[in-house]
Amino acid sequence: MNYFKKIMRFAIPYKRFAILNIICNILYALFSTLSFLALIPVIQILFDKTRQVAVEPQWAGLGSMKDYMIDYFNFEVTRRVNEDEVAALLFVCGIVVVLFFLKNLFGYLAAFFITFLRNGVLRDVRNAIYDKILMLPISYFSEKRKGDTISRITADVNEVQTSFLSILELVVREPLMIIFTIIAMLLISPTLTLFVFVFLPISGFIISTIGKKLKSKSSEAQAENGYFLSLVEETLSSLKIVKGFNAEDKFRNKFHDSTSRLKRILDSLVNRQNLASPTSEFLGIFVIVIILWFGGNMVLIEGTLEGATFIAFMGLAYNILTPAKQISKATYSVKKGDAAAERIFQVLEAESTITDSKNAVEKTDFEEVVEIENISFRYEEENVLKNFSIKVPKGSTVALVGQSGSGKSTIANLITRFYDVNEGAIKIDGVDIRNMTKKSLRNLMGLVTQDSILFNDTIRNNVGLGKDNSTDEEIVEALKIANAWEFVKDLPLGLNTNIGDSGNKLSGGQKQRLSIARAVLKNPPIMILDEATSALDTESERLVQKALENMMKNRTSIVIAHRLSTIQNAEQIVVMQKGQIVEQGKHSELLAKKSVYQKLVEMQSFD
Ligand SMILES: Nc1ncnc2c1ncn2[C@@H]1O[C@H](COP(=O)(O)OP(=O)(O)OP(=O)(O)O)[C@@H](O)[C@H]1O
């Protein structure tokens, strides 16, 4: 229940709905009990003339309220019976109808109000998870399965929402029903009611034993749910490879294994849950039978109980079964909700390692230099970068080259502060980037990642991502600089063309040029460009090349280059090997050294 309690915090803004729900539930429980009690005089008076009350009863204080009310009701009924039996019957029927109507009206209103709370909590928890996803550092997700996170924000939140209804039934409605019913039963016959009391704790024990394993089973089910969603997600995004490598069977088996595991868990979970109703009903029938036996004896043999009262009592005893059943069902539901809430809080309470420091400054412009000072960095155990230092003065271009895995993209990850360095510091105009707000830091930078990351949206929205309210002219201008306008202008829908999932309707070079246009439109003082490794044909390479040149013009750029053409004009070329700098200088100087760089150039490959 611990996690579920934490979720309750999300309900606080909606507490007025909870209060309205509780009020309606109290009235519901009250009218529900009264509607049974109203049947007693009907049976008594219509079928047993001895109980008629001819004289209007007098109010004699609270102590005899019960007698007064019964007598008064009987008096009213009697009066009408004596005048006109059919009219009396109609009167009583009317009362029963009104009571049942009120009962159901308040039942509906209770559900009506709580709907706002449940759906409000659903929305707020989802928003909180999504905001947290946006806030958590990239490293948090590198080992997580996407599907698992998706399942937390969908299935788990749903589970919590459903169990919210249960919790209110559990703590308000059904206990009240039971209390009111028991009071009514006590008024009718204390002895018989005693039998019911004996039964309640016994059945409570039996029900909680059945519910015990429910929480762990439920978390297992949710985890498996996350796994199979991940498989769907992965399969959808790699269909080409799955089909191209004839790996359908492998994926099918993986998926079927997962769904079979899920089926096994759900079979046992649902069947355990299914035990709730029959168990409580069966236990309840025991009580009914006991009442039938003892009550029947009281009516038939001892004569201490009236037939009509006995029938109403039986009705009440049966009436207590429904809430008892609901409570046992609700306990199970809340256990499942708790498991789901635990998974939600694993995300919500995950610690964000990359946050703005307390005195973080807002850095709005770039004046002089980007310095990487003696940094070391590791993702896991092994150092990926060791004692690495470079300086990038304003207006210049620094190119990073080196074998694949030498740590080039890692530098882009560190400058943008997707990760923090382990040692050393990265400074912009002398200010450590850890002392700037993340927002202002990233405002200074344009980022073109190694693999073009595009969204299933129009070209306009993809390019306009980094600049609010950009006009079509600005977008076209950026597309022109990125050399992308030449293909966008020929599209029938132009800027409104949807580019498909991850931009799949475009060619590799077109995708690259769109992501360059996106960075150009943002027009940041510092460009970080991680050039795509994928080989392009000469024509698109020339187009992309031109786009890069246009982009770097008059800007400060850090370019991770895989192509000689990109870097020849750089002021500084940094040659990396296993996270360290092995050579540094201009193209011609490095060639003259006839060392690592020269070899790379000879192979025309910097990977
Ligand atoms: N998220 C990560 N978690 C753990 N290790 C990582 C992660 N990303 C990269 N690495 C490791 O860090 C090293 C450097 O990777 P990086 O991506 O910086 O190489 P690169 O120089 O950009 O290579 P390429 O030219 O192929 O793009 C590699 O050995 C890689 O295995």
Ligand SMILES: [Mg+2]
């Ligand atoms: Mg890389």
